[in-house]
Structures are given as structure tokens and as C-alpha cells.
């Protein structure tokens with residue numbers, strides 16, 4: 785039986801959602817000896833960051849792609865290659881929630897992402913005034929028709945404190961392995 789042992793996961797979402805911070809948190813958690821960048825030094829993604837982790841014998845390669853509007857057309861180029869998508873949402877930025885949902889809808893409308901599991905992360909749960917997962921979930925569930933039958937889950941996370949990072953990756957690995 786052919787068993788895949790390397791998977792590509794793209795991390796998308798608007799600029800400032802926390803993609804780079806999340807990738808650092810995942811690398812810090814799952815890479816022995818890796819201490820990570822100082823969060824204060826992380827700047828918003830322009831272009832791409834790549835990071836790999838090994839998770840119960842499976843290699844996961846993450847691509848964190850820039851979220852600025854002018855960079856969003858580049859996302860499409862990665863769709864055909866990826867095994868899963870992590871979509872980061874800044875749960876504390878109520879003003880940009882619609883914009884984030886629009887970018888999500890556009891993304892999942894692509895034929896190249898057909899059937900690819902989607903993990904929507906309601907990030908920045910450490911901030912007191914953020915929207916909880918109970919508020920974020922219905923917003924993204926409005927796109928049920930576009931999501932169709934692919935696996936899709938909305939989970940809470942704080943990339944800054946690493947809370948919820950394991951649970952999200954557990955879920956994704958169950959979907960793709």
C-alpha cells in the first residue's frame with residue numbers, strides 16, 4: 785500500500801491575522817530545540833514563509849502566504865499542490881470579519897481546492913474582546929454550499945500563547961493521512 789509521508793499545508797488569511805505567528809508556534813511546539821522567533825520581531829508576511837514539522841512520523845510542510853489584497857491572486861498557484869488549508873481569522877478584528885469571509889469564499893470557490901480539508905482558525909482567543917468560536921463559526925458556516933462535502937472545521941486558537949495549536953494539527957492530520 786502506498787503511504788504518503790509528506791503533506792503540504794497552506795496557511796491563508798488576511799494580513800495581520802496571525803499566520804506567521806501560528807507557523808512559529810507550530811514549529812516551536814513540534815521541533816526539538818527550536819526556540820522560535822521573538823513574536824515582537826515577526827512582521828506581516830510578504831511573499832511566503834515555509835516551515836516543516838514532523839508529527840507522529842508524518843512530515844508536514846507549511847506555506848504561510850501573504851494575505852494583502854494584491855498578494856491574494858498568488859494563493860491560487862498553490863492550490864493544486866496542497867493537501868490541506870489552514871485559514872486564519874483575526875477574531876479580534878470585527879471590522880475586517882466581512883473582508884475575511886469574502887476572501888475565504890473566493891478561495892473555496894476555486895476548482896483546484898476541491899475536496900481539500902479546511903481548518904478555519906479563530907485566532908487571538910487570548911484577547912478579551914475577541915469573538916469566540918461560537919460567534920465565528922456561524923459566519924463561516926454561511927458558506928456551507930461552497931464548502932460542500934469537504935472536511936471543514938472552525939476551531940479556536942491563540943498563536944501567541946500556542947493554546948489550541950495541537951488540537952488543530954491533530955484534526956488536520958486525521959483528515960489527510
Ligand code: GDP
Nearest residue numbers: 800801802803804805827828829908942943944
Ligand atoms: P500575518 O500577517 O497573518 O502573518 O500575521 P502575523 O503573524 O504577522 O501577526 C500579526 C500581528 O498579530 C502581530 O502583531 C502578532 O503578534 C499578532 N498576533 C498574532 N497572533 C496573535 C494571537 O493569538 N494573539 C494576539 N494577542 N496577537 C496575535
